[in-house]
Amino acid sequence: MAxxxxxxxxxxxQIDATVKDAxxxxxxxxxxxxxxxYCEACDAEIPPARRKAMPGVRLCVPCQESVDAENGQGAGYNRRGSKDSQLR
Incomplete structure (x- = not known):
């Protein structure tokens, strides 16, 4: 019964479900x-340590960082709202 x-x-x-989805x-x-x-974007050599750490890697670190920045990687949900809304 509701x-x-x-x-x-x-x-x-809800938090656990959000983390599992992420x-x-x-x-x-x-x-x-x-x-x-070799990086498929710039043809720079991909170091063996990176290839070992990331099987299937296709980009060097600078190119991967660029792709991540363009795609907005790392941005998540702000469940608390802005700091201003917390201060009021």
Whole structure:
């Protein structure tokens, strides 16, 4: 029966679901398959340590950083709102 009140732990359940979704999205974006020795964007050599750490890597670090910046990687949900709204 719906009572209009959230159950105990409902907020934590929502946070857990958001984190699980973010992890799933991040894992789907990981490269797969055989990695490249040279960056497909700039033809710079991809160091062996990076290829070992990231199987399936296709871009060098500077090119990957550029792609991440363009795609807005790292931006998440702000559940608390702005700092100004918290101060009022």
């Amino acid at each position: 009572t209009g009140w959230a159950g105990d732990g409902a907020v934590q359940d 992890i799933k999205r991040a894992r789907q974006q990981l490269p797969a398959g055989e990695g490249l020795e």
